[in-house]
Amino acid sequence: MIARLAGWLSMIALVVGGAGMVQDVKAAGAEKGSLQSVIGGAKKEGTLNFYASSAMGPKGAIAIQDALNKKYGVALEFHYTPSGSMTRDVAKVATALAAGGPPDWDIMIVNDAHYNTLTKNDAVDRVDWVGSFGLEPKSLYYGGLAVTVASQFVAPAYNKQTLKPSDAPKNWDGLLDPKLKGKIGVASSTHHWARLAQLWGDEKTTQFVKALAEQKIMKGRVPEIYTRLQLGEVQVAATMVDDYIIVARRTGAPVVFVENIDPVIVTQWLGAPLQKAKHRNAAILLTVFLSSDEGQAVWEKIMGQTSMYIKGTSAYKRAQKGTVIALDAKFARTELGKLSRKYGKMLGYR
Amino acid sequence: MSASSNPEVSDAIEGTRSPIVARRRVRRATTGQIAVAVVTLLVGLVVCIPVITVFLMSLRTGLPGRSGPLTIENFQEVFLDPFTYQVLLNTALFALGTIVVTLLFAVPIVWLLTRTDLPYRKTIYVLMTAGILIPTFLRTIAWILLLSPKIGLINQLIMELLGLENPPFSLYNIPGMAFVQGISLVPAAFFMLSAAYSAMDPSLEEAAYASGVSKLRTFLKINLPITVPAIAAVMIYLLMTAFSVFEAPAILGLPADIYVLSSVIYFAITPQVGLPDYGLAGAYGLIMLVTGVAASVLYFRIVRESRKYVVVTGRGYRPKRIELGRYRYLAVAFILLYFAFEIFMPFAVLVWASLLPYLQVPSMAALSKVTLAAYQSIPEYAGLRPFMNTFILIGLAPAVAIAVSIAISWIVVRTRYRIRGLLDGLAFLPHAVPHILFAVALSYLALVYRTALPIYGTIFIIVFAHAISFISYGTRVMNSAMIQIDPELEEAGRACGASTPRVVGRITIPLVAAAVFNGWLWIALLSYREVTMALVLYSPGSEVISTLIWKMWTSAYVSQVSALGVVMILIVLVLVLVLRTVFVRAQMGTPMQG
Numbered sequence: 016m017i018a019r020l021a022g023w024l025s026m027i028a029l030v031v032g033g034a035g036m037v038q039d040v041k042a043a044g045a046e047k048g049s050l051q052s053v054i055g056g057a058k059k060e061g062t063l064n065f066y067a068s069s070a071m072g073p074k075g076a077i078a079i080q081d082a083l084n085k086k087y088g089v090a091l092e093f094h095y096t097p098s099g100s101m102t103r104d105v106a107k108v109a110t111a112l113a114a115g116g117p118p119d120w121d122i123m124i125v126n127d128a129h130y131n132t133l134t135k136n137d138a139v140d141r142v143d144w145v146g147s148f149g150l151e152p153k154s155l156y157y158g159g160l161a162v163t164v165a166s167q168f169v170a171p172a173y174n175k176q177t178l179k180p181s182d183a184p185k186n187w188d189g190l191l192d193p194k195l196k197g198k199i200g201v202a203s204s205t206h207h208w209a210r211l212a213q214l215w216g217d218e219k220t221t222q223f224v225k226a227l228a229e230q231k232i233m234k235g236r237v238p239e240i241y242t243r244l245q246l247g248e249v250q251v252a253a254t255m256v257d258d259y260i261i262v263a264r265r266t267g268a269p270v271v272f273v274e275n276i277d278p279v280i281v282t283q284w285l286g287a288p289l290q291k292a293k294h295r296n297a298a299i300l301l302t303v304f305l306s307s308d309e310g311q312a313v314w315e316k317i318m319g320q321t322s323m324y325i326k327g328t329s330a331y332k333r334a335q336k337g338t339v340i341a342l343d344a345k346f347a348r349t350e351l352g353k354l355s356r357k358y359g360k361m362l363g364y365r
Numbered sequence: 366m367s368a369s370s371n372p373e374v375s376d377a378i379e380g381t382r383s384p385i386v387a388r389r390r391v392r393r394a395t396t397g398q399i400a401v402a403v404v405t406l407l408v409g410l411v412v413c414i415p416v417i418t419v420f421l422m423s424l425r426t427g428l429p430g431r432s433g434p435l436t437i438e439n440f441q442e443v444f445l446d447p448f449t450y451q452v453l454l455n456t457a458l459f460a461l462g463t464i465v466v467t468l469l470f471a472v473p474i475v476w477l478l479t480r481t482d483l484p485y486r487k488t489i490y491v492l493m494t495a496g497i498l499i500p501t502f503l504r505t506i507a508w509i510l511l512l513s514p515k516i517g518l519i520n521q522l523i524m525e526l527l528g529l530e531n532p533p534f535s536l537y538n539i540p541g542m543a544f545v546q547g548i549s550l551v552p553a554a555f556f557m558l559s560a561a562y563s564a565m566d567p568s569l570e571e572a573a574y575a576s577g578v579s580k581l582r583t584f585l586k587i588n589l590p591i592t593v594p595a596i597a598a599v600m601i602y603l604l605m606t607a608f609s610v611f612e613a614p615a616i617l618g619l620p621a622d623i624y625v626l627s628s629v630i631y632f633a634i635t636p637q638v639g640l641p642d643y644g645l646a647g648a649y650g651l652i653m654l655v656t657g658v659a660a661s662v663l664y665f666r667i668v669r670e671s672r673k674y675v676v677v678t679g680r681g682y683r684p685k686r687i688e689l690g691r692y693r694y695l696a697v698a699f700i701l702l703y704f705a706f707e708i709f710m711p712f713a714v715l716v717w718a719s720l721l722p723y724l725q726v727p728s729m730a731a732l733s734k735v736t737l738a739a740y741q742s743i744p745e746y747a748g749l750r751p752f753m754n755t756f757i758l759i760g761l762a763p764a765v766a767i768a769v770s771i772a773i774s775w776i777v778v779r780t781r782y783r784i785r786g787l788l789d790g791l792a793f794l795p796h797a798v799p800h801i802l803f804a805v806a807l808s809y810l811a812l813v814y815r816t817a818l819p820i821y822g823t824i825f826i827i828v829f830a831h832a833i834s835f836i837s838y839g840t841r842v843m844n845s846a847m848i849q850i851d852p853e854l855e856e857a858g859r860a861c862g863a864s865t866p867r868v869v870g871r872i873t874i875p876l877v878a879a880a881v882f883n884g885w886l887w888i889a890l891l892s893y894r895e896v897t898m899a900l901v902l903y904s905p906g907s908e909v910i911s912t913l914i915w916k917m918w919t920s921a922y923v924s925q926v927s928a929l930g931v932v933m934i935l936i937v938l939v940l941v942l943v944l945r946t947v948f949v950r951a952q953m954g955t956p957m958q959g
Contacts, residue, residue, distance in 0.1 A: 064905045068920070069916035069917065069919060069920040070920040070921075072745065072746050073745065073746065073748055074745050074746075094905045094906065095905075096904075096905045096908070097913075097916045097920075098916065098919075099900045099903075099912055099915055099916050099919070100635060100900060102634075102635050102636060102637075102639075102640075102641060103634070103635065103641060103900065103901060105640070106428060106640050106641045107808065107901070109428055109640065110428050110429060110805075110808070110809055110812065111812055113428055114809060114812040114813050115813075116812045116815060116821070119822065119904045119905060120905065128637070128638050131638070131639075132638075132639055132640055136640075203632075203637065204637055205637050206637040206638050209638070233620045234619045234620055234622075235615070235616065235619050235620060236615065237919075238918055238919050238920075238921060239502075239615075239616055241921050242506060242724060242921075242923065243509075245723055245724050245725070246509070246510070246516055246724060246725070246726055247515075247516055247726065248509065248513055248515050248516050258920070258921075259921050262920070262921045262922070263723070263921075266722040266723040266924070267722050267723065267734075268722070268723035351638050352636070352638040352639045355636075355637045355638045356636075359637065363622050364632065365448070365624060365628075365629055365632050
């Protein structure tokens, strides 16, 4: 009876899911084209569907489009999609490719953890970034598949109106100060703790997270923790990405980073053309542009961030000040997910 | 009493029979069976295929479409974990609390608005539609500003006045979550119930008053029992809604370690690293599905006894309003209290947030920072496309959902086909599946079959998803309204030779026009606000306002989100007022007025 039921379910599975059996999409061969041929190709393509943080906004996307068009003498029209849920949108791309369809976007600028998922699912097209376009090898991730567009620093943050700077934590251990019990918000971005474990090791991080969980923390998603921090419902956010600090600076909100924390976590915004991208040349051109001085300047103006791999940028200078934890590809593949879940559970996230 | 059960009417109909009439009836019966079969098949296809896809996801690991053996791994992870049972208990308590809070406000408000001479009815009706337009996360933040143990203004005020050391209220518990959620669901229940209450025959109440029964006792002994199917429909709808809502449990439950089904589904689908675990989410979702099916069966049993609840007959039906007398002001005060919870306080917070560069607790210092910058930046962030897409969405999705709902409800309530129970269950099924999983399944199917049905990547896939999902709401509204219309009215039409579509079009629909209007309007508002499915299904060029608001919220643009919310509320209030006026004018001269 059970066997028959399983047989029926398998048949239904074939009907419903048959057409979308996984396509063994292999990465395309290394791109040998020069910048000129890419510019020529992009001119023919005319448009670019690109996905990036919603913090950029349509105005920011147009600023990048105009700067790129000016630099390369093209007239690309950008169709920008602000991020909603990067996890789900990355899954959407993987599903689209698995179903044999093209992805919705030619390029996604998402963080290094999401690129781990994209590359694992053969969703990224291979380009010879160093040989053909002279990009900095250190800025490449996942075997040279993805390029660092900008670096995003992660550190504890506090509300300087409700907590005096002298009472704010000075380092990671400062978060465990009994005076801060019941005043700390810990966001659901538990991968931040896993990144810390890349340097500290699992044992030390486990002890730290365990002690942090005993601080009567307030949990929530990142925007909620930021809102509670603004309102003063929590006085410290255990980790906060600099996107929010930049917004706080622009709006005058009293939310600031704990200065010069060591080590500092850094996540990278990466970019690369996706497999089966309709406008592949335009996607390559955007990646190359964002790695240039002009690209970095416009990105910094819009997003407040730069790449720590490009000499002279503000992120480069910040990275020189102390220990920086940038994600290691092997660690990302083997440990990041496992440890994120482990520390998440310890903090009360399921 | 119906024609079939009334010997006189039956005899009269019998008397008209002739071989030609008999042949016509046979032909009608066959056509009817074919029509029912076609409707059932179509609804079955559009509902069952995504639901089966969700079920199959729960039996697999990885993304939909990935080949691999079927496994019960996800179910083992769910059901062998003691945490699941704590989650189920929390969910049940939260759902129960939500239903109680909603009905505590919704039932008296519906009665006051539809059966009594309460003043300002038009204004109240329009205001009922406003609450849904306030984004849930901002509404919840508004409650935190008022009742947080640390920063809540009401708590601080009471502590100061009474010299208390600890805050008297906290929202970070199940009653707090149920209160916030329950209040926000009152309009949905209101729209579902209002058609049933407005159709009620006043002679029943008048008979009670003539016998010296008080208004309250009449309400409890007559109004409430006669609307049992409508209230049952609302309760089941609310139960499944409370199972699936996420914002209040996330913002108020998480800080207190209170997990409900929707939160564990959210974390399964939104891991910090890696791909969503749709299989695990599907296994949790199956709990909702089973509950939904069980609730649907229960509901159908009530509907099967529908003839007990007929109140609109062919004999001089004429609704009349009850005079409230000296209780008018008490009634107005009750409704104002509700509006204070549902609209005035959250809307005040929305306006406050929209006028500040960043969200702050009200103070004189904050007042000095008031600016209109967020309003000026709306075009910069929004563009025109999301508005156009939203217009298409709220025009098409409710129209399709209501048209299909009328057909389904008519079959379920009016016919005796054995398949009608299945059809009713099918209509309710999408509401029992977590919306996110339903959308993932639809997205995947639309990708796979994009050549045959090229809706992937367009606004029409969101229209399609909303139309299917909200059929559950549409059929609950239409079932409740149709139950109260005596079949003899339609049978009289048929006896005069009118075809079934003509009878439905000329007799049934005009009699349930208030329900059609309310259902359409509410589905349009639900569609406007819905973000979970839209976020999964949108593509470049098909963004809608709800996805835009969500994205701005996740980027910490609270002021811009609030400004957009305020503008949209004002626009929609004007639209509802106009639509309502047009509808009431069109209904003038007919006995039914919502």
